[in-house]
Amino acid sequence: MAQDCPSRALEPEHVQRLLLSSQEAKKSAYCPYSHFPVGAALLTGNGLIFSGCNVENACYPLGTCAERTAIQKAISEGHKDFRAIAISSDLQDDFISPCGACRQVMREFGTDWAVYMTKADGTYVVRTLQELLPASFGPEDLQKI
Amino acid sequence: MAQDCPSRALEPEHVQRLLLSSQEAKKSAYCPYSHFPVGAALLTGNGLIFSGCNVENACYPLGTCAERTAIQKAISEGHKDFRAIAISSDLQDDFISPCGACRQVMREFGTDWAVYMTKADGTYVVRTLQELLPASFGPEDLQKI
Amino acid sequence: MAQDCPSRALEPEHVQRLLLSSQEAKKSAYCPYSHFPVGAALLTGNGLIFSGCNVENACYPLGTCAERTAIQKAISEGHKDFRAIAISSDLQDDFISPCGACRQVMREFGTDWAVYMTKADGTYVVRTLQELLPASFGPEDLQKI
Amino acid sequence: MAQDCPSRALEPEHVQRLLLSSQEAKKSAYCPYSHFPVGAALLTGNGLIFSGCNVENACYPLGTCAERTAIQKAISEGHKDFRAIAISSDLQDDFISPCGACRQVMREFGTDWAVYMTKADGTYVVRTLQELLPASFGPEDLQKI
Ligand SMILES: [Zn+2]
Ligand SMILES: [Zn+2]
Ligand SMILES: [Zn+2]
Ligand SMILES: [Zn+2]
Numbered sequence: 001m002a003q004d005c006p007s008r009a010l011e012p013e014h015v016q017r018l019l020l021s022s023q024e025a026k027k028s029a030y031c032p033y034s035h036f037p038v039g040a041a042l043l044t045g046n047g048l049i050f051s052g053c054n055v056e057n058a059c060y061p062l063g064t065c066a067e068r069t070a071i072q073k074a075i076s077e078g079h080k081d082f083r084a085i086a087i088s089s090d091l092q093d094d095f096i097s098p099c100g101a102c103r104q105v106m107r108e109f110g111t112d113w114a115v116y117m118t119k120a121d122g123t124y125v126v127r128t129l130q131e132l133l134p135a136s137f138g139p140e141d142l143q144k145i
Numbered sequence: 146m147a148q149d150c151p152s153r154a155l156e157p158e159h160v161q162r163l164l165l166s167s168q169e170a171k172k173s174a175y176c177p178y179s180h181f182p183v184g185a186a187l188l189t190g191n192g193l194i195f196s197g198c199n200v201e202n203a204c205y206p207l208g209t210c211a212e213r214t215a216i217q218k219a220i221s222e223g224h225k226d227f228r229a230i231a232i233s234s235d236l237q238d239d240f241i242s243p244c245g246a247c248r249q250v251m252r253e254f255g256t257d258w259a260v261y262m263t264k265a266d267g268t269y270v271v272r273t274l275q276e277l278l279p280a281s282f283g284p285e286d287l288q289k290i
Numbered sequence: 291m292a293q294d295c296p297s298r299a300l301e302p303e304h305v306q307r308l309l310l311s312s313q314e315a316k317k318s319a320y321c322p323y324s325h326f327p328v329g330a331a332l333l334t335g336n337g338l339i340f341s342g343c344n345v346e347n348a349c350y351p352l353g354t355c356a357e358r359t360a361i362q363k364a365i366s367e368g369h370k371d372f373r374a375i376a377i378s379s380d381l382q383d384d385f386i387s388p389c390g391a392c393r394q395v396m397r398e399f400g401t402d403w404a405v406y407m408t409k410a411d412g413t414y415v416v417r418t419l420q421e422l423l424p425a426s427f428g429p430e431d432l433q434k435i
Numbered sequence: 436m437a438q439d440c441p442s443r444a445l446e447p448e449h450v451q452r453l454l455l456s457s458q459e460a461k462k463s464a465y466c467p468y469s470h471f472p473v474g475a476a477l478l479t480g481n482g483l484i485f486s487g488c489n490v491e492n493a494c495y496p497l498g499t500c501a502e503r504t505a506i507q508k509a510i511s512e513g514h515k516d517f518r519a520i521a522i523s524s525d526l527q528d529d530f531i532s533p534c535g536a537c538r539q540v541m542r543e544f545g546t547d548w549a550v551y552m553t554k555a556d557g558t559y560v561v562r563t564l565q566e567l568l569p570a571s572f573g574p575e576d577l578q579k580i
Contacts, residue, residue, distance in 0.1 A: 058574040059389035060350040099349035104245030139493040203429040204534035205495040244494035284348040390539030
């Protein structure tokens with residue numbers, strides 16, 4: 001199964017901590033337009049957690065997602081090495097998955113890290129970035145011209 | 146192999162026409178910042194082609210990609226049923242692939258249509274949206290809350 | 291008053307043609323999430339009109355506005371010299387104005403052209419880009435470092 | 436002059452603290468494509484400072500600006516009442532100003548707060564959101580249909 005697992009899989013207690021952080025972050029969501037709160041929690045290579053929520057705008061295209069908020073927070077605090085991200089929403093029966101834009105922002109910082117997609121009850125599925133954004137365009141492609 | 150093919154696969158002459166349109170569209174690219182021109186050509190269910198190029202901005206996040214330009218053009222002309230999109234760049238040795246944001250915009254209009262990713266010499270690989278954006282979030286998910 | 295007028299002010303019949311185009315374009319709006327249709331019509335230096343509508347996405351930040359759709363269409367057809375843009379919505383009592391993102395995209399192609407902001411009854415106010423985005427950041431600023 | 440000043444003008448020491456924070460934040464900028472680092476520092480109504488930097492992406496449109504990073508950080512930590520934001524870049528001879536997208540994101544949280552635009556030497560000009568995004572579209576406009 002090795003090929004299905006991120007190379008640096010998380011210990012169960014780390015996973016739980018990350019899921020709880022993403023659920024907690026969801027409470028700060030600013031989503032007066034979609035009424036669809038989302039939270040995310042990002043684990044760095046040195047064990048820190050940065051969390052984010054969606055932040056919407058009256059001009060819908062100017063909003064941003066929870067996952068990107070978390071990543072931009074980490075970068076702005078000097079962290080670029082990511083191990084995993086967890087995502088939470090109020091969906092009861094579906095695992096909330098990152099949008100394509102968030103997958104591309106995650107992919108800027110590597111393809112071999114883990115995305116935990118959860119249901120409201122805390123159950124989850126996990127995929128690598130590589131699995132969620134196959135055949136991706138990335139930083140190295142810009143060098144080729 | 147049926148599961149690897151979009152349900153409404155294109156005839157070779159349609160594919161060639163689509164590739165040529167995407168290469169032609171690339172010539173209009175406005176990319177003074179990346180110097181990385183991209184063209185796209187979108188085939189609708191009733192056989193029309195809408196093409197687009199990347200349009201960049203001095204404030205980089207305000208640019209847009211060729212694929213999205215093509216899709217928004219089609220929508221603005223009243224077309225929402227898409228069969229295939231072809232993408233062209235100047236990359237010699239790599240098949241140019243859509244970014245995550247474009248995959249999400251494509252996915253709004255279905256998961257079972259074809260993305261032709263080309264090299265500069267016109268060779269290509271083809272994938273469905275479903276393959277390029279697995280476990281995707283889409284319009285129906287917003288109804289579930 | 292010269293300073294309040296774009297240097298290349300439109301003749302009344304051109305204005306009417308542009309307003310009608312923007313109202314017509316509004317009919318193609320894909321806005322199942324906001325239910326707020328918007329249309330735009332862009333006049334090029336050589337007298338062509340390109341129109342656009344808003345195109346939303348289940349992941350709200352991936353939508354785009356009518357004004358940007360119109361501009362990207364024009365660019366993708368080889369036109370970069372713009373004289374004026376008109377914007378229409380269903381607002382009865384307010385002149386629909388462009389969001390900040392659209393103002394920045396417009397500004398990439400000059401500061402001295404006209405934005406016609408309309409009410410549903412076709413009355414309008416007109417401002418230059420310079421007035422709508424004062425003290426703007428633009429292409430020349432990137433050269434300064 | 437009252438009309439030129441935000442209603443809750445900052446004391447000089449607050450301004451200096453804010454400028455220094457924005458300059459410090461600039462050091463974390465992830466800008467391998469533009470090589471144009473920007474920092475921002477946001478002051479909340481209760482005196483907290485949240486800072487941000489630009490975070491770019493190989494797919495340029497997926498990057499974000501320093502100002503938006505700072506605002507999204509504050510929101511994700513539960514703060515929505517903003518007094519002022521300062522912006523820093525490496526421009527020697529020009530006051531760095533926010534792009535239109537950032538102005539729209541700022542405007543979501545009020546029009547009567549202050550934007551400090553600085554040169555590399557720390558000199559600045561200050562404008563309100565209202566001045567930087569006149570005739571703006573905002574949350575209340577969505578209610579009107
Ligand atoms: Zn997202
Ligand atoms: Zn793209
Ligand atoms: Zn807009
Ligand atoms: Zn900005």
